[in-house]
Amino acid sequence: MESKDFDTYSERKAFDETKEGVKGLVDAHVTEIPRIFRLPQDFLSDKKPSVSSSDPAIPIIDFADVHVSREHIVEKIKDAAGNWGFFQVINHGVPLNVLEEIQEGVRRFFEQDPEVKKAYFTRDAAKTFVYNSNFDLYGSSLCVGWRDSFACYMSPHPPNPEELPVVCRDAMIEHTKHIKSLGVLLFELLSEALGLSSDKLKSMDCMKGFLMICHYYPPCPQPDLTIGTNNHSDNSFLTVLLQDQVGGLQIHHQDHWVDVTPIPGALVINIGDFLQLITNDKFISAEHRVLSNINETRISVASFFSTSMLPNATVYGPIKELLSKENPPKYREFTLEEYTKGYFKKGLDGTSYLSNFKI
Numbered sequence: 528m529e530s531k532d533f534d535t536y537s538e539r540k541a542f543d544e545t546k547e548g549v550k551g552l553v554d555a556h557v558t559e560i561p562r563i564f565r566l567p568q569d570f571l572s573d574k575k576p577s578v579s580s581s582d583p584a585i586p587i588i589d590f591a592d593v594h595v596s597r598e599h600i601v602e603k604i605k606d607a608a609g610n611w612g613f614f615q616v617i618n619h620g621v622p623l624n625v626l627e628e629i630q631e632g633v634r635r636f637f638e639q640d641p642e643v644k645k646a647y648f649t650r651d652a653a654k655t656f657v658y659n660s661n662f663d664l665y666g667s668s669l670c671v672g673w674r675d676s677f678a679c680y681m682s683p684h685p686p687n688p689e690e691l692p693v694v695c696r697d698a699m700i701e702h703t704k705h706i707k708s709l710g711v712l713l714f715e716l717l718s719e720a721l722g723l724s725s726d727k728l729k730s731m732d733c734m735k736g737f738l739m740i741c742h743y744y745p746p747c748p749q750p751d752l753t754i755g756t757n758n759h760s761d762n763s764f765l766t767v768l769l770q771d772q773v774g775g776l777q778i779h780h781q782d783h784w785v786d787v788t789p790i791p792g793a794l795v796i797n798i799g800d801f802l803q804l805i806t807n808d809k810f811i812s813a814e815h816r817v818l819s820n821i822n823e824t825r826i827s828v829a830s831f832f833s834t835s836m837l838p839n840a841t842v843y844g845p846i847k848e849l850l851s852k853e854n855p856p857k858y859r860e861f862t863l864e865e866y867t868k869g870y871f872k873k874g875l876d877g878t879s880y881l882s883n884f885k886i
């Protein structure tokens with residue numbers, strides 16, 4: 528091991544062992560970020576979106592009339608999932624107070640007494656409730672992200688409520704209930720957008736796993752030198768993301784970084800790697816990242832439809848009905864577990880893990 532690598536490792540380990548995450552550094556009033564958080568020089572030279580205001584923005588789809596003009600909405604979803612991999616939904620039916628309550632619950636968790644919070648700190652992914660900073664801290668990411676997170680599988684085996692911190696317990700359970708029912712509608716519309724029967728994706732168990740990851744991005748004294756979340760695409764079929772009004776999420780679209788501008792009450796939906804793979808690239812899993820900022824704490828709640836690391840023997844591959852002589856399979860078969868193990872080992876290093884499954 529080179530001495531540079533060794534330094535990096537021991538600095539990451541020392542940070543990990545504080546169990547206080549990035550929030551701990553901010554509470555200690557650091558004015559310079561530790562070097563493990565530093566991106567290679569000039570990495571963020573493209574930080575500001577290079578699209579002008581007249582360029583198309585990420586599609587916004589209104590679900591208010593989904594029961595009367597379904598075909599119209601299916602068309603919009605088809606365009607968004609195929610060309611962007613991202614869209615925002617308004618009038619989605621999840622009550623505003625449910626969205627506010629989970630954001631407050633996440634804030635309460637991260638801003639509570641550090642000694643109480645530390646009891647939940649773990650690197651053992653088998654634990655029900657996992658709080659730490661950067662799941663890929665020891666992976667090959669370009670730098671450690673300026674954020675803390677907690678994660679919990681809410682399906683297929685819902686946690687015993689007592690295992691969830693009391694400050695966010697009810698909010699997590701309520702949020703899951705509503706996002707799962709929105710998920711049913713989304714998977715139906717996505718199936719229809721593929722020209723398949725409404726229940727196709729659901730019948731393939733795309734909704735079996737539900738992994739909730741809540742992120743806390745404290746303000747950063749040197750936001751131009753680091754990043755909140757490194758470039759990546761998601762290890763899921765579909766992700767439903769609730770972001771607050773701070774901003775910082777960007778997607779890579781046609782060689783540009785485009786802001787996912789916060790809209791009050793909206794949910795951000797993105798296609799994950801598994802859906803790109805089983806649709807044989809009809810839908811795309813877009814690369815995205817989160818920038819840091821100097822002034823404000825940012826909170827987001829990502830709900831991944833995926834069993835991720837959980838044992839799951841189901842074999843997936845491109846959906847047969849979508850294939851033809853002209854459109855042969857582009858990917859080999861895989862299990863979600865196999866995919867996730869490799870994805871986690873690689874970490875968020877800005878490369879796509881999908882290419883490993885190309886035929």
Ligand SMILES: O=C(O)CCC(=O)C(=O)O
Binds near residue numbers: 756
């Ligand atoms: O915090 C965000 O807005 C995005 C987080 C994200 O991309 C993820 O958890 O996969």
Ligand SMILES: [Fe+2]
Binds near residue numbers: 759761
């Ligand atoms: Fe993501």
